[in-house]
Amino acid sequence: MPRDGGRYFDGTLGGGGHSRAILEASSPSGELLGTDLDNDAVSRISLDLGRYGERAHLFCTSFTNIDRLCASLGWASLDGILLDLGLSSFELDDASRGFSFSRSGPLDMRFSKQSDLDANHVVNTYDEQRLAQLISFNGEERFARRIARRIVEKRPITTTTDLAEVVSSAIPRRFWPQKIHPATKTFQAIRMEVNAELDSLREFLPKASSLLSLGGVIAVISFHSLEDRIVKQFFAGHRVASVDLRGLPVQTPPPAIGLERTPRKSIVATSEEILINPRARSARLRVARRVS
Numbered sequence: 001m002p003r004d005g006g007r008y009f010d011g012t013l014g015g016g017g018h019s020r021a022i023l024e025a026s027s028p029s030g031e032l033l034g035t036d037l038d039n040d041a042v043s044r045i046s047l048d049l050g051r052y053g054e055r056a057h058l059f060c061t062s063f064t065n066i067d068r069l070c071a072s073l074g075w076a077s078l079d080g081i082l083l084d085l086g087l088s089s090f091e092l093d094d095a096s097r098g099f100s101f102s103r104s105g106p107l108d109m110r111f112s113k114q115s116d117l118d119a120n121h122v123v124n125t126y127d128e129q130r131l132a133q134l135i136s137f138n139g140e141e142r143f144a145r146r147i148a149r150r151i152v153e154k155r156p157i158t159t160t161t162d163l164a165e166v167v168s169s170a171i172p173r174r175f176w177p178q179k180i181h182p183a184t185k186t187f188q189a190i191r192m193e194v195n196a197e198l199d200s201l202r203e204f205l206p207k208a209s210s211l212l213s214l215g216g217v218i219a220v221i222s223f224h225s226l227e228d229r230i231v232k233q234f235f236a237g238h239r240v241a242s243v244d245l246r247g248l249p250v251q252t253p254p255p256a257i258g259l260e261r262t263p264r265k266s267i268v269a270t271s272e273e274i275l276i277n278p279r280a281r282s283a284r285l286r287v288a289r290r291v292s
Contacts, residue, residue: 001025002022002025002026002030002079002080003025003026003030003079004026004027004028004029004030005026005029005030006026006030006031006079006080007030007031007032007033007075007077007078007079008022008026008030008031008032008033008078008079008080008081008082009032009033009034009035009066009070009078009080009081009082009208009211010022010032010033010034010035010082010084011034011035011063011066011081011082011083011084011204011208012035012036012063012083012084012085012088013034013035013036013041013042013045013058014036014041014084014088014089014090015041015045015088015089015090016041016044016045016048016049018082018084019032019034019045019049019056020048020049022080022082023049023052023055023056029055030055031054031055031056031057032052032055032056032057033057033059033066033069033070033073033075033078034056034057034058034059035058035059035060035061035062035063035065035066035069036058036060036111037060037061037062037111037112037115037195038060038088038090038091038111038112038113039060039112039113039114040090041088041090041091042058042059042060044090045058046058057069057073060112062112062200063083063200063204064200064203064204064207066081066204066207066208066211067207067210067211070211075211077211077212077213077216078208078211078212078213078216079212079213079215079216079217080216080217080218080219081208081211081212081216081217081218081219082218082219082220082221083201083204083208083218083219083220083221084221085197085201085220085221085222085223085224085227086222086223086224087099087111087191089279091111095160096108097109097110098110098118098119098160099160099187099191100160101160101161101163101164101181101183101184101187102161102164102181103160103161104159104160104161104162105159105160105161106120106158106159106160107119107120107123107124107157107158107159107160107163108120109187109190109191109194109195110194110195111195112195115194115195117193117194118194119163119190119191119194120158122134122190122193122194123151123155123157123163123190124155124156124157127152128148128149128151128152129148131144131147131148131151131152132144132145132147132148132149134189134190134193135147135148135185135186135189135190137189137226138188138189138190138192138193138198138226139185139186139188139189139192140185140225140226141185141186141189142175143170143171143172143175146170146171147166147167147170147171147186149170150166150167150169150170151163151166151167151170154166160187163183163186163187164181164183164187167182167183167186167187168181168182168183179281188224192224197227198226198227198230201227201230201231202230205230205231205234205255206234206253206255206256209234209255209256209257209259209288209290210255210256210257212257212290213290214290214291214292215289215290215291216289216290217262217287217288217289217290218259218287218288218289218290219285219286219287220285220286221283221284221285222283222284222286223282223283223284224282228266228284228286231286232266232286234254234255235255235259235261235286235288236261237254237255237258237259257290257292258290258291258292259288259289259290259291260288260289260290260291261286261287261288262287262288262289263287266284266285266286267284267285267286267287268283268284268285269281269283
């Protein structure tokens, strides 16, 4: 639990709910360092958290800059670190951001509007093999080759709903998933490519854990099996060994400090929580505490 006087980090501000809870629980003098790549989110949350005055330090940047930001504030360590991966409900519900396959919008999918790479570039310029690789690897989509071939055939594709229709047409209807849209995995794969999400997570974990104070806690909420696997292996003290979408080895060094998983297994949403928030059905929370 956050405590009075503690220093905390929220790497994905999103709607600001986690940040508000941390500031409330650590009152009257606990401080929060928060980041988000979405400038709109930072602006919105800055107004909401204005009541906490100088206790809240918010920046529009990647959570991978945690070490530089702590240094700029003169913070040698953190008592708690939270990372809620994926995209926020605000981003998903805004059709102009290009994340939704149910609302027509531009092929964007950037967390940061300053990023050069967007979904339009991925969809309309990547060759068929590269598309198939990233849809298979990032999206874990069994029909990746068929989808990539269909995308190339239907170019140019300009809107999210057009892309969703093209992807759906490439998957035999008898194999359409029951609980999610057939284009979900492909959209996820493209979004992860645009925002370099796996690379950012691998870069973040060693930096974050090294900043934990003794007894400090790091918590990561993931919505994708690849992300969850990276977090699980890192918290267990293992070198994170995996491959990229080209099949080349990618490694994250093990933590330089002693971490203890609390609990050892991931925490998932209850059926009641999923009824309130269906998007929580794929969420997995993993927590570790610095013990040495």
